[in-house]
Amino acid sequence: MSATCELSSILTKANHAMYQISDPGQPAGSLSLGDSKDSLQLLTSAQLPAELLGPCKWYNTDPQFWSKQNVLEWISYHVEETKFDASTLNMAYCTLEGSVLCQMSRDTMLSMFGPLGDRLYHSLQDLKAKNSVDDITNDILNTLFTDLPEIFAEDTYNLLPTVVVAPGPGCGTDFSKPTSRDVQSELKMMGELPSWSDLGYESGPTSPDSLDSSSAGMQNFPSSPDSGGSDSELDFSEMRLPSATDSYQEPGRAELKPGKRGRGRPRKLSRGAEDCMDTKKSKHAPRGTHLWEFIRDILIHPELNNGLMKWEDRREGVFKFLKSEAVAQLWGQKKKNSSMTYEKLSRAMRYYYKREILERVDGRRLVYKFGKNSSGWKVGEVGLGM
DNA sequence: CTCAGATTTCCTGCTT
DNA sequence: TAAGCAGGAAATCTGA
Numbered sequence: 343m344s345a346t347c348e349l350s351s352i353l354t355k356a357n358h359a360m361y362q363i364s365d366p367g368q369p370a371g372s373l374s375l376g377d378s379k380d381s382l383q384l385l386t387s388a389q390l391p392a393e394l395l396g397p398c399k400w401y402n403t404d405p406q407f408w409s410k411q412n413v414l415e416w417i418s419y420h421v422e423e424t425k426f427d428a429s430t431l432n433m434a435y436c437t438l439e440g441s442v443l444c445q446m447s448r449d450t451m452l453s454m455f456g457p458l459g460d461r462l463y464h465s466l467q468d469l470k471a472k473n474s475v476d477d478i479t480n481d482i483l484n485t486l487f488t489d490l491p492e493i494f495a496e497d498t499y500n501l502l503p504t505v506v507v508a509p510g511p512g513c514g515t516d517f518s519k520p521t522s523r524d525v526q527s528e529l530k531m532m533g534e535l536p537s538w539s540d541l542g543y544e545s546g547p548t549s550p551d552s553l554d555s556s557s558a559g560m561q562n563f564p565s566s567p568d569s570g571g572s573d574s575e576l577d578f579s580e581m582r583l584p585s586a587t588d589s590y591q592e593p594g595r596a597e598l599k600p601g602k603r604g605r606g607r608p609r610k611l612s613r614g615a616e617d618c619m620d621t622k623k624s625k626h627a628p629r630g631t632h633l634w635e636f637i638r639d640i641l642i643h644p645e646l647n648n649g650l651m652k653w654e655d656r657r658e659g660v661f662k663f664l665k666s667e668a669v670a671q672l673w674g675q676k677k678k679n680s681s682m683t684y685e686k687l688s689r690a691m692r693y694y695y696k697r698e699i700l701e702r703v704d705g706r707r708l709v710y711k712f713g714k715n716s717s718g719w720k721v722g723e724v725g726l727g728m
Numbered sequence: 729c730t731c732a733g734a735t736t737t738c739c740t741g742c743t744t
Numbered sequence: 745t746a747a748g749c750a751g752g753a754a755a756t757c758t759g760a
Contacts, residue, residue: 607737607755633735666748679736685748690735692750707744707748736756743749 405469408440416469417455417462444470633690634699636673637661638712638719659712659719666708 403412443466451466452459640647641661650669654660663669666684674682691710694700698713712719 607753677735682736686736686738688749689737689751693735695750702750705744731760733758733760734756735758737754739752741750744747 403440405440405466406444408443410439413438413440413443416465417458633673633687634694634712634716635718636676637669637691637710638716640669640672642719654709656721659716660703661710661712662706663708663710 405416408416446454446463448460448463451463455462637651640651641653644652650665650672651661651663654662663684666688670682670684670687671680673687674680691700694713694716695702698715700716701711701713703709703711
């Protein structure tokens, strides 16, 4: 069932124009990140159907024709894959045109991207070859996604490398050293889209305990300057606001491994027909997925958050939830927990008071304030990334 | 295996 | 009355 629901999740993504679904807490267009045409063009809900059923754009495009954004996404993907410290990258190098990139020697790339350069170079060569030679893989993948979606069910991920790599040379991305993990994640990525998380947001811890505002990944992509690759980054590709048709996707805990339960206190049964709910719980809910960072990242991208939240006093770090439930749903999607509610989210927020990541704002509903142990939201900190 | 950290979930009571 | 807010308590998961 888990597999089925996972599949459902994938297909649902494909079938619904994510944020266009009318939702009480989420008017159409909300969070349609693609609005920011000039900034990093995030893969959005609107793009989902087509994108989701096929490999991501850079993967399918001859690197020669990559836009800066494609380059950024591509680099980000590898940053994440290798858990490379994105903060060491010069962002100027990450926004080159693909054509420029293609003319670079391996040494040049090494000098530009450091240890990541080698991987990038090989990936680039592979992609150049691939996109000039065949589309077999794409066809296969499309077939898999459209005709044999169940193959992407959780337990069958392991089969993918075999299935897809089989076509041989030219079939792929960075398969030069096709470790199982590489291949799987690559494929998985193609299925789930690269997005903010693929843009390097998961490359480093950013909890207040581990970073201060002056450090850590200040050059990370569009979002938080200091995310350093926080997993808290808005991974909108994975996020979509729920619609009435999504109930079956409710993850709940019904399908955890035998003997394992979902996170948190056991939920009381009574939520109606939530039984088919399940997307697998993230097996490794990554550290660094901090709620406050997630919130912060929504806030520092006003062009993207589209009315979910707003600054009340940017300088002071005071912000307000405008669509509290929608934010909670997004958070829930990020954590693969569609039963997330604002109530729960707010409880977690309140825990931040003690840690001084947030400060109380008395008497104002839905209003919070960043505390001294938070970072990355201040005007001076934001925007350094690019 | 233990432990700490970070939630998640539930609950009660209070406030707006 | 509903929606939020405050916290306590319990439980889980992950990483160290």
